Amino acid sequence: MLDATVLIIDDDDDILLSARLFLKQQVKQVITCKSPKEINVLLSKNEIDIILLDMNYQKGASDGREGIYWLEHILSIDKDYVVILMTAFGNVELAVKAIKKGATDFILKPWENEKLFATISSASKLRESTKKVKKLEKIHSSLQKDLTRGFENIVGQADEIKQLQNTLLKVAPTDANVLILGENGTGKQVFAYEIHGNSQRKNQVFMHVDLGSLNENLFESELFGYAKGAFTDAKEDKPGRFELADGGTIFLDEIGNLTLPLQAKLLSVLQNRTVTRLGESKERKVNVRLITATNMPLNEMVSKNTFRQDLLFRINTVELLLPALRKRGTDILLLANHFMQVFSSKYHKDIRKLSNKAQEALLQYKWPGNVRELQHVLERAVIMSDGADIAEEDLQLSPQRYAQNNAIPDEMALEDMEKMMVQKAIDKHKGNISKAAAELGLTRAALYRRIEKFGI
Known part of the structure; x- marks a missing residue:
């Protein structure tokens, strides 16, 4: 049996009955209707694969003009629809015209069942084949940033990192939903990609969606898609x-960062494993592995009714808590050397090592921006270095952020720490939101949300 939904449009009840009984x-599914005027409604409510379209509807008509008109109308909705035209009046010229207009094939009535099935x-x-090509084109377009960015492997020997890697290797081959927690810059995306890379889906797409940068009005259209004409700029x-x-x-x-209404919409998709595009009513099945991440205290948010408990249950079958860089000891030097090698190769420099003073400075620094900040510091240092070694001054670390001058109590709540970091960045740049x-390592939109959240 073919995994296809076929729509048959013909004004003859006998034709519809015989086609439906055979097909x-x-x-998988056969849908019939007597009037082509129902096409718009049927296409918006159903995922149609093949359309069998009669060419004549008015009594006595035999020239096929109606069929050509409706063929063009269907292809104006989606040029990738597969349309097979049917007529009781065989005409080579008409068949050629239909194919030129975009029809996939042309069959005569009454048909032989074997011929109909072959068609x-x-x-x-x-x-x-068309659907696969179209999906690949869309994926290619949507993933350009991730494809050019590349991903780092997990680097580290700290006990917490080794435990996380062990858990990752156990969880990755399953389809369990994973929630990754940790401060900004701790490597949540790197861990997410490693889970995907060690999963049964590793040869399929890894889709990264930054919910923090999504405008609330774009949430549905970006995550669930839209139909042509769903809103002013929806041209396809x-x-x-x-x-x-x-x-x-x-x-x-x-x-x-999701608001409660958006949480409800996301929960519905995760529960039903279906999405409905804006402007349509038909549901489309999706089969995805879900990984989520946040630096926010979701359990506290549940108690404050700002995050849905049922959504939290849905997303955290397994929970990974990434440690802050300041708690990873000599992993700081492992990561620094890793980034030094990466950027030395990128910028075609022959930099061999970090000086002793540079290593001491890296270990003493508190790293409020975690691994992401370390990465930026090493990239800048490689660019600025004039010799074979990276010196302390090449690092350009901010003096007020050394551990002895700006210690952050380990017991400080994650939310309080984040507020302090946001406030310091804004003060440092004298209110310049872009620089802060x-x-x-945030988008402007994400920073504005944190300013509003913390009342800064």
């Missing part, structure tokens, strides 16, 4: 991130 044994089977293969159908990630992994970063956001 329901050959394909449907070929059309089904074409539809599947567009699948959302969930559809593009079908078969692979979707990583929802900064999930703690860049230092913190």
Whole structure:
């Protein structure tokens, strides 16, 4: 049986009945209707793969003009629809015209069942091929930033990191939902990608979605997609991130920033494993592995009714808590050497090591921006270095952020620490949001949300 939904449009009840009785044994679903005027509604409510379209509807008509009109109308909705035209009046010239207008094939009534099945089977293969190509094109377009960025492997020998790696290797081969917690810059995306890379879905797409940078009005269209005409600028159908990630992994970063209404919409998709594009009513099944991350205290947010408990249960089958860089000891030097090698190669420099004073400075520094800050510091140091070694002055570390001058109590709440970091960045840059956001490794939108959250 073919995994296809076939729509048959013909004004003859006998034709509809005979086609439905035969094809329901050959394909997944058969939908019939007598008038092409129902096409818009049927296409918006159903995921149609193949359309069998009669060419004449008015009594006595035989020139096929109606069929050509409706063919053009269907292809204006989506040029990738597979349309097979049907007529009782064989005409070579009409068949050629129909193919030129975009029809996939042309059959005569009454048909032989074997011929009809062969035509449907070929059309089904074409539809599947077209859908795969279209999905790959959309994925390619959506993933340019991640493809050019590349990913680092997990680097570290601290006990906490070794334990996390052991847990990762146990969890990755499953489809369990994973919630990754940790301060900004601790490497949540790197861990998410490592989970995907060690999973059964590793050869499929890894879709990263930064919820913190998504405008609330764009949430549904970006994640769930939209139909042509759903809003003013919707000039073509567009699948959302969930559809593009079908078969692979979707990583929802900064999930703690979602408002309660958006949490409800996301929960519905996760429970039903279906998405509905804006402007449509039909549901589309999606098969994705879910990984989420946040630096916010979700359990506290649940107690304050700012995060749904049922959504938290849904996303944290397994929970990973990433340690702050300041708690990872000599991992700081391992990471620093790793980044030094990466950027030395990138900028074509022959830098061999960190000086002793540079190493001491790296170990004494408190790293409020964690691994991301260390990465930026080493990139800048490689660029600024004139010799084979990176000197302390090449690091350009901020003096007030050394441990002895600016110690942060370990017992300080994560939220209080984040507020302090945001406030210091804003003060340092005298209210310049762009510069403060860049230092913190946030988007402007994400920083504005934190300013509002902390009442700064």
